[in-house]
Amino acid sequence: xxxxxxxxxxxxxxxxxxxxxxxxxxxxxxxxxxxxxxxxxxxxxxxxxxxxxxxxxxxxxxxxxxxxxxxxxxxxxxxxxxxxxxxxxxxxxxxxxxxxxxxxxxxxxxxxxxxxxxxxxxxxxxxxxxxxxxxxxxxxxxxxxxxxxxxxxxxxxxxxxxxxxxxxxxxxxxxxxxxxxxxxxxxxxxxxxxxxxxxxxxxxxxxxxxxxxxxxxxxxxxxxxxxxxxxxxxxxxxxxxxxxx
Amino acid sequence: xxxxxxxxxxxxxxxxxxxxxxxxxxxxxxxxxxxxxxxxxxxxxxxxxxxxxxxxxxxxxxxxxxxxxxxxxxxxxxxxxxxxxxxxxxxxxxxxxxxxxxxxxxxx
Numbered sequence: 318x319x320x321x322x323x324x325x326x327x328x329x330x331x332x333x334x335x336x337x338x339x340x341x342x343x344x345x346x347x348x349x350x351x352x353x354x355x356x357x358x359x360x361x362x363x364x365x366x367x368x369x370x371x372x373x374x375x376x377x378x379x380x381x382x383x384x385x386x387x388x389x390x391x392x393x394x395x396x397x398x399x400x401x402x403x404x405x406x407x408x409x410x411x412x413x414x415x416x417x418x419x420x421x422x423x424x425x426x427x428x429x430x431x432x433x434x435x436x437x438x439x440x441x442x443x444x445x446x447x448x449x450x451x452x453x454x455x456x457x458x459x460x461x462x463x464x465x466x467x468x469x470x471x472x473x474x475x476x477x478x479x480x481x482x483x484x485x486x487x488x489x490x491x492x493x494x495x496x497x498x499x500x501x502x503x504x505x506x507x508x509x510x511x512x513x514x515x516x517x518x519x520x521x522x523x524x525x526x527x528x529x530x531x532x533x534x535x536x537x538x539x540x541x542x543x544x545x546x547x548x549x550x551x552x553x554x555x556x557x558x559x560x561x562x
Numbered sequence: 563x564x565x566x567x568x569x570x571x572x573x574x575x576x577x578x579x580x581x582x583x584x585x586x587x588x589x590x591x592x593x594x595x596x597x598x599x600x601x602x603x604x605x606x607x608x609x610x611x612x613x614x615x616x617x618x619x620x621x622x623x624x625x626x627x628x629x630x631x632x633x634x635x636x637x638x639x640x641x642x643x644x645x646x647x648x649x650x651x652x653x654x655x656x657x658x659x660x661x662x663x664x665x666x667x668x669x670x
Contacts, residue, residue, distance in 0.1 A: 484616040485595035
């Protein structure tokens with residue numbers, strides 16, 4: 318077992334609410350400076366910047382994780398993380414077929430920038446990414462599993478789109494092995510109020526939308542692999558951890 | 563007015579009705595279950611678009627007379643069965659929540 322400093326919930330400029338300077342290289346560089354060893358890119362309902370993020374993390378020496386913050390049909394935010402970039406991209410394609418198409422209004426929601434390998438904008442996602450998909454929690458959890466990933470209810474301690482606020486409690490199904498908190502100081506209170514949260518593995522992430530919000534130095538997670546195991550092995554150990562293996 | 567009478571008057575679909583004779587004494591509308599839990603009153607007809615299994619749990623906890631799923635929303639898998647076994651009535655309608663509330667209010 319080795320401890321890794323992680324930030325597993327970061328938005329790039331592809332998310333309308335992510336600032337335009339949240340480019341993959343800026344995120345990876347900031348993560349490295351902050352001491353984060355494992356960083357996940359988790360834009361709303363899309364993985365379009367994950368490829369460039371992998372390049373950027375390899376450049377700076379950070380373990381990259383491709384992910385997505387999926388909005389389910391119940392308006393619950395679900396953090397979806399994958400062992401391989403390819404898994405995440407295939408998952409994103411499947412999610413794409415379940416999106417509700419509303420044109421983004423950049424002046425209201427913000428721009429949704431796609432970033433190429435040289436960290437320059439190469440395009441823009443035209444349809445809004447933050448609205449609910451047609452995937453129920455049950456469907457979403459099954460789809461994540463199909464692509465070998467881990468599904469983690471995001472920021473359970475947040476009123477907006479947190480699973481406990483939306484559904485009144487953690488549902489019995491689908492069964493989640495881990496939950497994410499925005500603030501570790503909330504864990505005791507939430508577990509007291511919602512007994513179903515007890516016994517779950519817990520991660521704390523920044524949910525950064527701005528560069529300075531990226532975790533410093535990251536939240537420690539003990540993973541079942543050597544410190545120098547290499548990115549792919551570390552990711553595999555992370556997904557296993559989040560799936561309760 | 564009973565749940566059955568309201569369903570007939572408003573042409574609501576009976577998705578899961580185990581106690582049609584339950585009296586509808588008021589109404590509540592809302593989709594955020596943590597919010598509904600502390601506010602819906604016993605006997606209310608609860609109009610919502612939330613079809614997750616936890617909807618049944620909240621209905622049972624708040625002791626509402628029925629759930630009315632608005633906008634043509636279908637219950638998630640297993641929800642109708644759970645509702646039947648817990649004695650929670652579920653009705654359905656194609657109409658939006660606001661229109662349904664107006665009609666229910668007129669009947670009360």
